[in-house]
Amino acid sequence: MKNILLISLCIILFVSCTNSTSKYENFTNNEEYIKNSAINVGIYVYDYPMIYLSNNNLSGLDYDIMNEIAKLENLKLEYMQTQFSELIPSLQNNIIDIAIAGISITEERKKLVSFSDKYYSSSQSIIILKDNNDIKVFDDLLGKSVGVIKDTISDTIISSSNNVNVVRFDIAGSALLSLKLGNTDAVMIDRVTCNNYIKYDNDIKIVEDIIFPELDYGIAVRKDDNVLLKKINNALHTIMSNGVYEKLVNKHLN
The missing domain is CATH 3.40.190.10 (Periplasmic binding protein-like II)
Incomplete structure (x- = not known):
């Protein structure tokens, strides 16, 4: 009985995988x-x-x-x-x-x-708290904690720098909340999103002298x-x- 059940399960899995592959093959370039x-x-x-x-x-x-x-x-x-x-x-x-x-x-x-x-x-930008006067150029981030959205270009750029503690988040809102709670020193996200946050939040600012190329x-x-x-x-x-x-x-x- 156990052998019959095992064979049946294998057939179901095979058919399922075959149908999935077939659908994908039909989709590709058709x-x-x-x-x-x-x-x-x-x-x-x-x-x-x-x-x-x-x-x-x-x-x-x-x-x-x-x-x-x-x-x-x-x-x-x-x-x-x-x-x-x-x-x-x-x-x-x-x-x-x-x-x-x-x-x-x-x-x-x-x-x-x-x-x-x-x-x-768009380029990337660094956001810090309004009253932070310690981060003005990129090297000021060394030894600091910087929040990024996981696997974004911000994550790639900041992770390539030595002596920066990269803190990864799923969404920008969580990264900015961490900044405002004092758990991180800065946040790096794309410029177009940064501009929106800055427009409505008087507690944060963009570090204008830290410039990244547009992608x-x-x-x-x-x-x-x-x-x-x-x-x-x-x-x-x-x-x-x-x-x-x-x-x-x-x-x-x-």
Whole structure:
């Protein structure tokens, strides 16, 4: 009896794995399948203005851009909230088909996934408490604790510096709360998000003399999903040339 149960379990697992692989193989570079199937979009809901929740509804520049792409290419989207650190692994494991979350295009990430053309560019910034006069240049961070969002470009940059205690968080809000509680000395996040926090919080400021280079944001897909990538790029080019992109940027960033 035990042998029969074991054999049955093995058959179920085999069929399950076969169906999963089959679905993925059908999806990859099959234009009709892409058009008629739900596209799982991994998003990282972190804060205004890129992607956030407003009255329990998704909003933000990333969200609106993805929806405009879907309209132009007749894609059916299903959004899946995912931690930033899990976006690329989720693509590689076929859990999601697209990732959009202010993801900076880097050479290391390009080894793992394929990126669309850029749709925005931003640098990183250091935030400290308003009354902190000890952190003025990058070397002032040595020996200090700096909060970052796990696996973001801020994490990569600050982790490459010796003698900095990197404290990783899942969302920017948690990193900033830690700063205000005195548990960290600074927070490093993307400039566009920093600007939003500074606008509404008089207890913090950006260290203007610590400057990082701008990096391009791209929409990520699996390495071999060339048809889907082409659709995304075609739609991006369209909205950037017909005025829609400009309207979205003005709506969310100005």
